[in-house]
Amino acid sequence: MSREGSSGAGRPPILAVEHLVKRFGGFRALDGVGFTLNAGEILGLVGPNGSGKTTCINVISGIYRPDGGRVLLDGHAAGGLPSHRLVRLGVNRTFQVPKPFLAFTVRENVEIAVAYGRDPHADPREFIAFAGLGDVVERQAATLNSAQQKMLDLARALSTRPRLLLVDELAAGLNPSELEVVAEKLISLTHLGIALVVVEHLLGFIDRIAHRVVVMNAGRDIFHGGLGEASRDPQVIEVFLGG
Amino acid sequence: MLEYSLLAGILFGLYFGLVALGLNLIFGVMKIVNLAHGDFLMLGGYGAYIVFTDFHVNPLITLLVEIVIFVLIGFPLYYLLVPRLQASRDPEMLSLILFFGLSQVIEALATLRFGSSERSIPGTVLGDGPISLFQQTFPVAWVVSGAISLLAVGAIYIYLYRTRIGQLTRAVMAQREEALSTGIDVQRISAIAFGIGIAGAAVAGVLSPFMMGSITPSMGVGITITSFAVIVIGSLGNPLGTVAGGIIYGVALMFMQTYFSSWANLLPYLLLIAILLVKPTGLFGRRMRNA
Numbered sequence: 001m002s003r004e005g006s007s008g009a010g011r012p013p014i015l016a017v018e019h020l021v022k023r024f025g026g027f028r029a030l031d032g033v034g035f036t037l038n039a040g041e042i043l044g045l046v047g048p049n050g051s052g053k054t055t056c057i058n059v060i061s062g063i064y065r066p067d068g069g070r071v072l073l074d075g076h077a078a079g080g081l082p083s084h085r086l087v088r089l090g091v092n093r094t095f096q097v098p099k100p101f102l103a104f105t106v107r108e109n110v111e112i113a114v115a116y117g118r119d120p121h122a123d124p125r126e127f128i129a130f131a132g133l134g135d136v137v138e139r140q141a142a143t144l145n146s147a148q149q150k151m152l153d154l155a156r157a158l159s160t161r162p163r164l165l166l167v168d169e170l171a172a173g174l175n176p177s178e179l180e181v182v183a184e185k186l187i188s189l190t191h192l193g194i195a196l197v198v199v200e201h202l203l204g205f206i207d208r209i210a211h212r213v214v215v216m217n218a219g220r221d222i223f224h225g226g227l228g229e230a231s232r233d234p235q236v237i238e239v240f241l242g243g
Numbered sequence: 244m245l246e247y248s249l250l251a252g253i254l255f256g257l258y259f260g261l262v263a264l265g266l267n268l269i270f271g272v273m274k275i276v277n278l279a280h281g282d283f284l285m286l287g288g289y290g291a292y293i294v295f296t297d298f299h300v301n302p303l304i305t306l307l308v309e310i311v312i313f314v315l316i317g318f319p320l321y322y323l324l325v326p327r328l329q330a331s332r333d334p335e336m337l338s339l340i341l342f343f344g345l346s347q348v349i350e351a352l353a354t355l356r357f358g359s360s361e362r363s364i365p366g367t368v369l370g371d372g373p374i375s376l377f378q379q380t381f382p383v384a385w386v387v388s389g390a391i392s393l394l395a396v397g398a399i400y401i402y403l404y405r406t407r408i409g410q411l412t413r414a415v416m417a418q419r420e421e422a423l424s425t426g427i428d429v430q431r432i433s434a435i436a437f438g439i440g441i442a443g444a445a446v447a448g449v450l451s452p453f454m455m456g457s458i459t460p461s462m463g464v465g466i467t468i469t470s471f472a473v474i475v476i477g478s479l480g481n482p483l484g485t486v487a488g489g490i491i492y493g494v495a496l497m498f499m500q501t502y503f504s505s506w507a508n509l510l511p512y513l514l515l516i517a518i519l520l521v522k523p524t525g526l527f528g529r530r531m532r533n534a
Contacts, residue, residue: 063424087426099421101414112414115407116427160426 012075014039014195015060015164020079021068022052022059022219029055031219032069039163042186042196044210044227046203048239052219053199054096057166060197061093062086073164088118090163094170096199098153100141106152107137110159117160124159130185131155147174151182158189165189167198171205183208203227215239247379248497254381254389256493258447258454260486261392263470263477264399265443271416271480272436273325275338279346281466283313283441285353287448288458292362301368306391306449313445317438325437326430346463353460361457369453384453395446396486402439403482412436416480472511476518 013036022030030052037043045053058064060071062083071079073089081089100109110124128137131151136144141152150170157165167186171179179202186196186209200206206213207227215223215230217239223230230236266280277283287309291302328334328341370383403409415422415432423429451466452458469492477488495514499507 083426084428
């Protein structure tokens with residue numbers, strides 16, 4: 001299922017990452033990674049542990065400053081901007097380990113996100129319903145199970161009205177029926193024109209939702225294309241199976 | 244005598260809640276102890292004194308103007324001092340040194356400008372004659388100060404629980420790191436809280452000539468210590484616990500002054516030690532903070 005994103009002719013991609021470098025001491029967590037993404041497209045970011053997938057999302061979402069290369073949003077430089085500026089530009093994310101405000105209720109968590117998001121008139125209930133948390137609206141986030149916290153994280157990110165959503169291991173720990181529900185939800189977001197970068201270990205999940213994948217290894221992109229082709233690419237096989 | 248001490252204690256307690264409120268708000272949001280808190284209060288007091296003696300302006304009007312002025316001073320002061328402090332290795336510890344220094348600078352400049360003698364404003368400018376509450380009579384200034392303190396605390400409550408920025412402020416107070424990474428503009432929220440914090444000190448300062456009898460440039464350090472005792476009693480980082488801490492402090496102070504007056508000055512320290520021994524999180528603390 002390889003669909004093309006709805007890229008208007010001549011318009012820059014919503015996200016372009018060019019030769020991105022991030023160092024931690026002497027370790028190059030990102031070592032020249034690059035890719036582009038259009039509105040309404042889902043890009044799967046896959047690779048072995050430590051290949052730099054989450055670091056890449058952390059740089060794009062403003063948690064880390066890049067040490068080299070560029071992050072372009074709609075063709076404008078956005079590398080190194082703080083998270084709150086990026087949220088205003090339409091970039092938000094979910095976390096591998098969700099970070100809700102634990103002492104606050106589900107409703108308050110989403111209200112807070114609306115308050116710093118791009119649309120102060122957004123209705124928190126819309127996102128809570130989308131995330132399937134309608135039954136736990138008044139529960140403290142601390143009392144939610146991990147799958148619910150992940151969905152709250154998604155609701156929180158969406159309630160800032162992102163145009164680019166970075167999803168870090170949302171599917172890990174979900175059962176097969178939950179996975180299918182989440183897959184459908186993420187695909188439905190593309191119909192609103194939202195672009196998604198999805199970091200995921202579950203390749204079946206990536207196969208279900210991503211239009212294309214970028215395979216990363218040691219901080220570099222080593223493959224661009226469909227997941228099926230990737231599984232036949234000798235370099236990818238070597239990285240994943242230790243050749 | 245008992246009823247009088249209790250009611251006077253509550254009036255003073257409300258006032259002490261206001262005195263400490265800004266210190267606790269700033270601590271709650273920034274995890275920084277503003278040791279210059281009492282000096283901002285002193286500046287607020289001198290502002291009211293000078294405007295009253297030179298221009299005969301009622302301190303209650305000065306109070307409203309000072310709120311605006313101190314919020315406006317707070318923003319640049321925040322951006323000048325705090326982000327650099329937070330980028331350092333041990334912001335909590337270094338904040339003590341930085342703000343102690345600021346306190347000394349403010350006190351020295353104020354002494355140069357205002358002299359070291361005690362100043363006061365006659366209590367009658369706030370209204371005539373004593374006011375009767377529950378068959379006890381109190382100076383008008385005490386009752387007015389208590390009422391203004393209640394209003395100020397109510398305003399902070401509305402800010403924190405009924406406004407968007409207040410909601411974001413509570414989120415920053417609860418989990419600063421998460422607030423930063425999810426996209427809250429933590430610097431802006433903190434700058435606003437800093438401005439409100441020192442404006443709260445200034446409001447308490449305008450009332451200080453009435454509640455403390457007189458003001459001097461060196462009053463700041465003692466006020467800061469008292470404020471610190473009040474917020475530890477109430478619970479660090481919980482602005483509304485400050486009111487309860489203030490009332491406990493105020494009532495205890497009045498009883499000490501009534502029955503053991505020579506020991507009254509020891510009170511903040513005794514309460515501080517007692518609370519730290521019995522319930523280190525403060526009476527209304529929900530959890531131990533990480534420090």
